[in-house]
Amino acid sequence: xxxxxxxxxxxxxxxxxxxxxxxxxxxxxxxxxxxxxxxxxxxxxxxxxxxxxxxxxxxxxxxxxxxxxxxxxxxxxxxxxxxxxxxxxxxxxxxxxxxxxxxxxxxxxxxxxxxxxxxxxxxxxxxxxxxxxxxxxxxxxxxxxxxxxxxxxxxxxxxxxxxxxxxxxxxxxxxxxxxxxxxxxxxxxxxxxxxxxxxxxxxxxxxxxxxxxxxxxxxxxxxxxxxxxxxxxxxxxxxxxxxxxxxxxxxxxxxxxxxxxxxxxxxxxxxxxxxxxxxxxxxxxxxxxxxxxxxxxxxxxxxxxxxxxxxxxxxxxxxxxxxxxxxxxxxxxxxxxxxxx
Amino acid sequence: xxxxxxxxxxxxxxxxxxxxxxxxxxxxxxxxxxxxxxxxxxxxxxxxxxxxxxxxxxxxxxxxxxxxxxxxxxxxxxxxxxxxxxxxxxxxxxxxxxxxxxxxxxxxxxxxxxxxxxxxxxxxxxxxxxxxxxxxxxxxxxxxxxxxxxxxxxxxxxxxxxxxxxxxxxxxxxxxxxxxxxxxxxxxxxxxxxxxxxxxxxxxxxxxxxxxxxxxxxxxxxxxxxxxxxxxxxxxxxxxxxxxxxxxxxxxxxxxxxxxxxxxxxxxxxxxxxxxxxxxxxxxxxxxxxxxxxxxxxxxxxxxxxxxxxxxxxxxxxxxxxxxxxxxxxxxxxxxxxxxxxxxxxxxxxxxxxxxxxxx
Numbered sequence: 001x002x003x004x005x006x007x008x009x010x011x012x013x014x015x016x017x018x019x020x021x022x023x024x025x026x027x028x029x030x031x032x033x034x035x036x037x038x039x040x041x042x043x044x045x046x047x048x049x050x051x052x053x054x055x056x057x058x059x060x061x062x063x064x065x066x067x068x069x070x071x072x073x074x075x076x077x078x079x080x081x082x083x084x085x086x087x088x089x090x091x092x093x094x095x096x097x098x099x100x101x102x103x104x105x106x107x108x109x110x111x112x113x114x115x116x117x118x119x120x121x122x123x124x125x126x127x128x129x130x131x132x133x134x135x136x137x138x139x140x141x142x143x144x145x146x147x148x149x150x151x152x153x154x155x156x157x158x159x160x161x162x163x164x165x166x167x168x169x170x171x172x173x174x175x176x177x178x179x180x181x182x183x184x185x186x187x188x189x190x191x192x193x194x195x196x197x198x199x200x201x202x203x204x205x206x207x208x209x210x211x212x213x214x215x216x217x218x219x220x221x222x223x224x225x226x227x228x229x230x231x232x233x234x235x236x237x238x239x240x241x242x243x244x245x246x247x248x249x250x251x252x253x254x255x256x257x258x259x260x261x262x263x264x265x266x267x268x269x270x271x272x273x274x275x276x277x278x279x280x281x282x283x284x285x286x287x288x289x290x291x292x293x294x295x296x297x298x299x300x301x302x303x304x305x306x307x308x309x310x311x312x313x314x315x316x317x318x319x320x321x322x323x324x325x326x327x328x329x330x331x332x333x334x335x336x337x338x339x340x341x
Numbered sequence: 342x343x344x345x346x347x348x349x350x351x352x353x354x355x356x357x358x359x360x361x362x363x364x365x366x367x368x369x370x371x372x373x374x375x376x377x378x379x380x381x382x383x384x385x386x387x388x389x390x391x392x393x394x395x396x397x398x399x400x401x402x403x404x405x406x407x408x409x410x411x412x413x414x415x416x417x418x419x420x421x422x423x424x425x426x427x428x429x430x431x432x433x434x435x436x437x438x439x440x441x442x443x444x445x446x447x448x449x450x451x452x453x454x455x456x457x458x459x460x461x462x463x464x465x466x467x468x469x470x471x472x473x474x475x476x477x478x479x480x481x482x483x484x485x486x487x488x489x490x491x492x493x494x495x496x497x498x499x500x501x502x503x504x505x506x507x508x509x510x511x512x513x514x515x516x517x518x519x520x521x522x523x524x525x526x527x528x529x530x531x532x533x534x535x536x537x538x539x540x541x542x543x544x545x546x547x548x549x550x551x552x553x554x555x556x557x558x559x560x561x562x563x564x565x566x567x568x569x570x571x572x573x574x575x576x577x578x579x580x581x582x583x584x585x586x587x588x589x590x591x592x593x594x595x596x597x598x599x600x601x602x603x604x605x606x607x608x609x610x611x612x613x614x615x616x617x618x619x620x621x622x623x624x625x626x627x628x629x630x631x632x633x634x635x636x637x638x639x640x641x642x643x644x645x646x647x648x649x650x651x652x653x654x655x656x657x658x659x660x661x662x663x664x665x666x667x668x669x670x671x672x673x674x675x676x677x678x679x680x681x682x683x684x685x686x687x688x689x690x691x692x693x694x695x696x697x698x699x700x701x
């Protein structure tokens with residue numbers, strides 16, 4: 001679900017914490033302080049997320065034990081075990097701390113519908129989903145760079161055509177795109193069979209289904225950046241030094257425009273996990289998305305809690321890494337408020 | 342299509358005869374003057390009204406401005422068809438092609454949502470098992486599905502679900518966003534920090550997963566879908582509304598309202614809220630596409646309306662098992678969805694451009 005509304009939000013909501021660090025002492029200390037701050041704020045987000053899931057369980061109608069047990073709510077043995085594990089006979093604040101203490105240990109409870117530990121199920125599902133998300137990110141970046149080069153080529157009237165195509169691609173419902181790829185490429189042309197889920201061939205179509213929307217979303221940002229960078233003084237001075245327009249565009253402007261894209265890639269990884277839910281369903285791939293859909297349909301609360309926490313953690317880890325990478329790439333972020341003195 | 346009418350010759354007190362002179366569609370050959378000189382019969386952009394003796398007098402100021410509108414394109418005298426085609430050309434150039442494309446699509450979808458019976462006479466639920474999986478033909482332009490139901494009819498009836506759920510989710514998101522965004526904008530600083538963090542965390546969940554998480558607790562069905570989707574897009578709206586409100590709160594007129602001693606609640610209701618509402622139709626139009634995709638995606642996963650409802654996502658889900666035999670039942674709902682999303686995005690972007698130009 002990447003609409004232009006999301007796009008405005010994403011570009012406006014770039015984490016500003018990196019810029020607020022005080023500039024005191026040597027550059028090394030300032031840098032270390034920046035990194036510590038960023039990591040602390042990531043931990044804070046995780047803590048709030050865990051607390052929100054706890055709140056959701058508490059606020060849900062009906063008694064908590066039945067909620068956690070789902071269809072097994074009448075089994076007295078399981079009831080006793082759940083009460084013990086979640087500390088449900090204790091006051092709420094004790095329950096909260098029990099919950100908080102359990103999660104870092106990887107103890108996310110038991111999925112009673114699957115009769116397995118949630119953490120085991122997640123560990124099994126995470127592998128394929130991470131593979132899918134990472135390949136999709138790489139392919140999306142390749143698409144974004146190639147499409148931007150075409151997009152920003154100085155041909156009259158080209159922009160109107162490409163922006164129309166991009167609008168349609170971005171408006172395609174992601175699950176329909178997946179169905180189209182499956183029908184046309186796999187069934188009609190017989191390429192990239194999806195039957196053996198472990199082979200690389202089975203990975204191609206799901207990757208494309210995820211990477212195409214995400215890639216064209218990044219293209220919009222990257223192209224905008226290139227158009228803005230071309231008008232900046234450094235581009236003019238590069239032209240004045242005798243570089244050709246193409247060299248300025250591809251050597252200077254694209255690099256300059258890549259920075260916001262680095263930030264967005266972090267935000268996109270969250271979106272990719274959401275997209276994986278659908279893509280895994282359509283292509284019949286095992287993974288976190290499949291687990292989530294099944295958990296929602298059979299109301300397996302511990303499992304959906306686990307999937308939610310893992311995807312939040314993945315998102316927070318990705319966006320933190322990306323922020324740190326941005327600091328590493330862009331010296332302006334390092335000097336922060338003080339600026340070059 | 343009506344081309345704008347050429348301006349009427351202005352009545353001027355100094356040259357009464359000029360107004361009586363016919364604004365001839367076809368000018369006799371002898372009255373045609375060289376192209377370099379000013380056209381004699383009809384007043385034009387130069388604001389010169391001809392008099393019988395041939396001496397040009399300046400037309401009054403009022404007449405001059407009246408002439409400035411569409412007729413401007415023709416400075417030279419031409420025959421009527423040429424003039425008309427020229428005016429048509431100018432009109433076409435000004436026409437907003439994106440809207441020409443988007444509005445009819447939205448109109449058809451709105452009609453399908455309000456009165457689907459006008460677009461098709463068939464019943465979306467009534468199938469003939471002997472007509473299972475018929476390819477598109479004259480009788481069934483989009484083919485039939487497994488149970489022999491007409492796919493086109495089902496797509497038309499499906500508009501109602503997508504539009505209702507999409508709009509409903511947007512309304513829920515806007516209402517929640519107004520409460521959170523405005524509340525946070527006027528809250529003390531520490532509370533703002535807390536609410537900003539909470540919104541950050543909500544935004545960290547992918548919207549689809551957040552909606553799925555909520556549906557686990559509320560159960561499946563169209564109304565829960567609306568709530569879950571609305572909540573899922575809350576972070577985006579809350580941030581935009583808060584940003585808008587913070588700008589308004591620092592404006593001069595709010596400052597003045599404060600010096601007049603208006604209470605904080607009154608300032609919010611009288612100044613900040615109306616200001617935030619101004620941008621909302623645009624936000625909703627742009628967000629609508631995402632809401633419709635989200636609703637069909639969740640229905641596709643089986644979390645929305647249940648069969649035999651004709652929701653587009655559900656139609657696509659049902660078509661999945663028979664992709665090899667009946668591709669058509671997977672194509673048409675998707676085209677409908679894409680068209681609606683493209684059209685609403687185009688309309689939203691056009692509204693936004695207009696809104697931004699207004700401020701300049």
